[in-house]
């Protein structure tokens with residue numbers, strides 16, 4: 001019969017990751033005590049905050065790790081809550097001792113691909129496209145985040161079925177997760193459906209905080225859901241994350257394409273790259289299999305061609321997404337169509353666009369060199 005030791009249990013706990021911070025709890029100072037009495041083990045772990053939404057995941061993982069130690073028959077896991085001082089130490093461990101908030105995606109060594117999803121006007125499906133692309137990318141095992149930069153018209157939490165309140169560790173905000181995607185939205189901080197009435201500088205500050213005060217970890221892809229049109233927020237994003245590529249969402253309709261083009265052409269002034277154009281609501285498949293062009297046709301290609309001309313570098317039409325009532329229902333119930341109906345034509349088109357986002361080689365063609373511009 002083997003004798004259980006405290007050190008064997010602690011070693012096993014090294015494999016337990018905090019579900020939000022994705023680091024071993026042993027590194028994060030979250031193991032308060034380990035007591036061994038014969039074949040019985042009692043582990044007490046620290047939660048970062050009282051009422052931590054991840055409490056049961058964390059205790060289950062801890063119990064499973066302790067039960068895996070040879071000779072252990074009985075495991076008790078209890079919890080305590082960190083003090084302010086302990087939270088501060090934890091924040092320093094994961095973020096380093098920076099006094100100024102830093103935007104990780106704006107650092108020269110950042111490997112995160114940042115896409116700002118824009119549209120000329122509202123209602124063309126920009127947010128629906130954003131959440132489905134993010135969910136599709138996360139389902140392939142990539143680390144993905146969404147910033148809901150549409151402060152007035154925030155809709156990402158609803159589309160992703162996320163009603164969680166972000167937890168806070170010291171001055172670091174832990175983003176809730178849905179479908180494996182980390183997200184942050186002003187909607188997470190408001191009660192009910194209260195409106196936001198802010199001027200430009202406050203919008204800028206909110207976007208800056210979403211980018212710098214939220215603990216994103218190592219993301220492969222960050223998507224920003226911009227407000228419709230060519231406003232303050234688009235300019236803030238261009239300043240805060242100069243390498244963000246714009247994705248322009250439009251419907252096939254000529255009038256929509258025209259305003260989408262306007263949204264895209266601000267990239268000229270902000271010196272951002274346009275990653276591509278996405279045409280949404282391209283057709284509706286009728287029960288007899290015929291395709292009906294509800295909003296006309298060709299708008300996406302026209303926008304892509306004009307933006308290629310204006311910018312002098314090729315702007316691809318990345319895909320065309322059909323109208324699908326299930327896409328709308330998925331948004332209403334917070335279950336993106338790429339998860340709920342992955343085989344549907346709309347989900348297939350979205351997955352195809354997600355593929356292109358990550359498989360496309362990073363090209364410097366047409367990319368402004370930002371000569372003479374000092375980056376902060």
Ligand code: ADP
Nearest residue numbers: 122123124125126127128322323324327328331
């Ligand atoms: P935006 O972010 O551009 O304002 P939304 O993503 O909120 O647009 O979409 C507007 C409405 O259109 C929502 O009700 C959404 O469910 C619906 N919608 C978007 N794309 C499609 C589509 N391809 N098929 C059916 N409904 C769609």
